[in-house]
Every structure is written in C-alpha cells, then in structure tokens.
Amino acid sequence: MPNVHKINEVFEESNLTDLKNIDWQAVDWQRELKNNVNSIDSLKNYVELTSDEEKVLRDVVDKHPMNIPRYYLSLIDPSDPNDPIKKLAFPSEDELVVAGAMGETTKDPYGDDKHNKGNGILHKYPYSALVVATDYCSMYCRHCFRKAIVGLPNDKTVENFQRAAEYIREHKEITNVIISGGDPLLIGTKRIIKMLESLIDIDHINYVRIGTRTPVVYPMRFFDDKLMEYLKEFNKKKTLYLPTHFNHVNEISEDARKAILRIREAGITVNNQAVLLKGVNDTVEDIENLMNGLVKIGVNPYYLYQCMPVSRVRHHFQVPLKQGIDIVDKAKERLDGYAKRFKFIMGHDIGKIEIVGRIDDKLILKHIHSRPEEPEMASKMKIMKLDDNAGWLDDMEEIEL
Numbered sequence: 001m002p003n004v005h006k007i008n009e010v011f012e013e014s015n016l017t018d019l020k021n022i023d024w025q026a027v028d029w030q031r032e033l034k035n036n037v038n039s040i041d042s043l044k045n046y047v048e049l050t051s052d053e054e055k056v057l058r059d060v061v062d063k064h065p066m067n068i069p070r071y072y073l074s075l076i077d078p079s080d081p082n083d084p085i086k087k088l089a090f091p092s093e094d095e096l097v098v099a100g101a102m103g104e105t106t107k108d109p110y111g112d113d114k115h116n117k118g119n120g121i122l123h124k125y126p127y128s129a130l131v132v133a134t135d136y137c138s139m140y141c142r143h144c145f146r147k148a149i150v151g152l153p154n155d156k157t158v159e160n161f162q163r164a165a166e167y168i169r170e171h172k173e174i175t176n177v178i179i180s181g182g183d184p185l186l187i188g189t190k191r192i193i194k195m196l197e198s199l200i201d202i203d204h205i206n207y208v209r210i211g212t213r214t215p216v217v218y219p220m221r222f223f224d225d226k227l228m229e230y231l232k233e234f235n236k237k238k239t240l241y242l243p244t245h246f247n248h249v250n251e252i253s254e255d256a257r258k259a260i261l262r263i264r265e266a267g268i269t270v271n272n273q274a275v276l277l278k279g280v281n282d283t284v285e286d287i288e289n290l291m292n293g294l295v296k297i298g299v300n301p302y303y304l305y306q307c308m309p310v311s312r313v314r315h316h317f318q319v320p321l322k323q324g325i326d327i328v329d330k331a332k333e334r335l336d337g338y339a340k341r342f343k344f345i346m347g348h349d350i351g352k353i354e355i356v357g358r359i360d361d362k363l364i365l366k367h368i369h370s371r372p373e374e375p376e377m378a379s380k381m382k383i384m385k386l387d388d389n390a391g392w393l394d395d396m397e398e399i400e401l
C-alpha cells in the first residue's frame, strides 16, 4: 500500500458558485454529460491539490474511474470539511486499501457471477430477472458495490436486449424484471423505448423496475419530455417502478424534487434503496433527515443496505453492524410510520437478509429471499453472536436463542 495521507482539497469557490447558478432543468442532458468531471485535470478546476495529492488521486482513478456530473458537484458545501456529497463523489486515497481492518473483501459480494445467464441477465431468485443494460453511470459513486463492473470495459453489457427479453419470455416463473446497470436511464431515449417494448407483451411479467440513480445525481434526465411521455404510456400497460438511491438529505435538492414530481406525474412509484455509509449518513439525525426528506417528496423509503464487503469500499465506508442497528433503531423511534417503512438489509450471496434488531450481543436476522436451491430458508430467523466490529454475516457465529 502506498504511503497514504489525508488529502485536504481546497475548493475553488467561484467555480462552484458558477455551478450553483445554472438552471439544470433547462440543460440538454446528453450534451451536459460531456461536461462531467472525469479526470484529475478537470477536478482541478474545482479543487486545489498539492502535487502529492494529485499523484495519489491519479492512482485511485486508474483503478476505479471518476465521473461526477457538474450538477452533483453544485450540491457540495465547500465550507463543510465532512460534506457527504464530496465523500460520495470524490476519489479518496482510502480506496487504495483493498481489505484492511474491517476484514475480507470481494469483487462480487452479492454472488452475481454465479447467476449470470449471459446477455446481461442475472437470474438469482426464480421470480426476478435482473438485466445489466449498461456499464455507464452519470456518476461513478465511490461506494458502488458493482465497482468491479461500472465504468470499465466488460462483456456484461447487453448488446442485444432482445436476447435478454427472449430468456425472460421463456422463463415463465419470472414475474418481474429489473433493468439495472450501470444506470439504464443514461441510455438514449429511443433505445430505452425499444428495450421496454420488448417486454411489454410478456404476460407473466407483472411489473418492471428501472434501477436508476439519475433522480439523485442527474435529475435533468427527467426533463426529456419524450422519455417521460413514453414511461407514462408504458406504465399504463405494465406497472413501472423506479428504485432509486438517495443516501443523504443534502441530495434532495429542488431539482431532484422536481424530477421526482415528473416521475410521479407519470404515475410511477419511486422506492429508495439507501446504503449506510461511514462519514456520509452514519448518525441517527442523518437517517432521520433522509427518510423524512424522502417521504416529503413522495419517495418511499424501502431498503437501507448494510455496506457490502466490496474491495476498495469496505475499509472506509462500512459501519459495524452493532452501531448500524442502534442508529436504525434510534432513528425509527423518531420517525412516523411511512418514514420508517424501510428494512435494514444485507444483500448477501445466500439471499436477502433483514437485520431485525439486537438483544444485547445477539443479532436477530430474518431471511427475506433465499437461493432457489434452498427455498426452505426464505423467512427463516437466525441469531448471530455480535461483537463491536462485525460488519457482515460471515464475521459472526450463529448461536442458539
């Protein structure tokens, strides 16, 4: 590991102020992507870096590319040294640590590779098929659990969505499809329409989800009238959901609120899947403000994920489970019924597991989805021995009640 030191960016405040004055709802979403900050040279227009800092960050972005929309940069508060937006967007020297004190890491924590059926299809649970439609995102989030895929050339991108649709058509057990990535809404409108059209007449699909972070990092995407009109029409024939990913109340800007409003005007339900992240949203107030902010703009809090043991992520972003469940419990004491609907979840290779609560050093878990080969595990409870450092299922021993 290189000699890592803390980087102290100094903001070029006037350039940030210029960004705050842009009317983001009026910009052309495709043209604006070209203005993304995706190199250390372009980052230097907004922050001053010493030559040592610059060298470290160049090393980081060689391993995991950087891509920050100028809109998202405009949300940064330069006077806050712990600004959560910056932590989610800026490369950090901590990413040079592959594993570290928090324990083992992997490139594939969710076991996606085992369920890859080709053509970008991941078929893990019988009833759901996930299609990786692109490896591109308008922002490469530093905590992404698909860090091994996004922004890098790979063969998982769907060249031909029609072939993925054929797989879904043949597998009648599939009741819902998740179009994911990368961020599928960064695909051009015409191609999105073609993709969705290939699913519309498959009767055994009850609904389609498009997993996207654009409402958070790129809300201008929703001011494309052609896209919105089509999504509205599609939703009349087959129910459409938009799972999104707000992690902090500072992401809920007026532009994000307007984008969500446009989605809701199309009759589409928006559910939020946040991740609990050290230094970003790991206080009771952060979770309380986030969930209250979401219900205020009509987004349903759905999941709060435990940060997965992903290489170059876990070391600096994962919150120990004991601390995490206490934050969630305390926040839920203060939240109303709609704001506290979310489940605290581990998306594990063996299935989705709800972190229900703790009694002293016993952590209570409940499977909510299990692998197809172990259907009897779905809805099973598990009690694990909890210590102060455990961050993942594999760090704990199963015990009797």
Ligand code: SF4
Pocket: 136, 137, 138, 139, 140, 141, 143, 144, 145, 146, 150, 181, 182, 183, 213
């Ligand atoms: S938008 Fe989603 S898939 Fe893309 S980098 Fe961020 S978290 Fe990962």
